[in-house]
Amino acid sequence: MAPRRSKPMALSACAAATTVAAAAAGGAFVVGGSLSATLGPRQLSPEVVLQSATQTTGWQLPAVGSQSMAVGATFALAAGAAAAAAAGARRRSRAKGAAAAEASRTCLRANPIATFETSEGTFKAEIYLDKMPLTASNFIDLAKSGFYNGVHFHRVIPNFMAQFGCPYAQDPRSPRSGTGGPEDGTSFKILAGPEEGKEVTRRNGGNIPDELTEKITNAPGTLSMANTGRPNSGGSQFFINVANNDFLDFFNPRTPSKHPVFGKIVEGYSLVQKITEVRTVNDSPVKPVEMISITID
Numbered sequence: 001m002a003p004r005r006s007k008p009m010a011l012s013a014c015a016a017a018t019t020v021a022a023a024a025a026g027g028a029f030v031v032g033g034s035l036s037a038t039l040g041p042r043q044l045s046p047e048v049v050l051q052s053a054t055q056t057t058g059w060q061l062p063a064v065g066s067q068s069m070a071v072g073a074t075f076a077l078a079a080g081a082a083a084a085a086a087a088g089a090r091r092r093s094r095a096k097g098a099a100a101a102e103a104s105r106t107c108l109r110a111n112p113i114a115t116f117e118t119s120e121g122t123f124k125a126e127i128y129l130d131k132m133p134l135t136a137s138n139f140i141d142l143a144k145s146g147f148y149n150g151v152h153f154h155r156v157i158p159n160f161m162a163q164f165g166c167p168y169a170q171d172p173r174s175p176r177s178g179t180g181g182p183e184d185g186t187s188f189k190i191l192a193g194p195e196e197g198k199e200v201t202r203r204n205g206g207n208i209p210d211e212l213t214e215k216i217t218n219a220p221g222t223l224s225m226a227n228t229g230r231p232n233s234g235g236s237q238f239f240i241n242v243a244n245n246d247f248l249d250f251f252n253p254r255t256p257s258k259h260p261v262f263g264k265i266v267e268g269y270s271l272v273q274k275i276t277e278v279r280t281v282n283d284s285p286v287k288p289v290e291m292i293s294i295t296i297d
Helices: 067-108 133-144 269-276
Strands: 020-024 027-031 113-118 121-127 155-157 161-164 187-189 199-201 222-225 238-241 261-267 291-296
Touching (some): 113 133, 133 261, 133 291, 161 269
Antiparallel strands (some): 121 261, 155 161, 222 238
């Protein structure tokens, strides 16, 4: 549903466990060692109804019958300790290598930043490809294809949200603004996560499957998917929250709204606030606010 505004997210201890015993005459040697209101056919993302060891090598040497035996036992212990130390070193080396590889993968997987150039200025947002791979990949695909270029914000409400992404809003006065989406049958590939590389086809009006997985709340500055209120009815439209709109969270049991968050503004939030405060007629800006381009870094 369109979002609806309610009323007033050393050698570790393993060597220490080693026990070496040498039996000898007279003694022993031991080491103990993880929007939804639908207004007619309009897709009202933010719902219009204004109404988220120590290696202890404590060598205890009880009286041993012969010094040579004690020395032999000492050599045996030293050899065992050396072998254990070498094994521990190899384990630490492998662990460091695994950690370095993981760090490298993390660097490579840094979330993309989207730069939104509008007729009123520029703002940037982190796109949560790591947490919302399907929804984020859909957005990235549309942005890179130029789908959003020239589209206008078709609905803005102060202290609530700014909605955008309908292709009919290329014409800022179109009565169909808020009802469109990507072309049906187009597809994109998931760019991260367990289903990385999987191709997803937009269906039933260019819509994608709901990704109701990560419990990220609709906080100020977040980007959230618009829909008609029916399951799997989001496509290209999204809104940017400028208030704490947790009543739009899919995981809020007190509301039927299900609007998953897939990004958050990291630069230029005040510009988005300004856009929501422009003069409007029926929530549509009197002076059109155009999205010139969205680039992905």
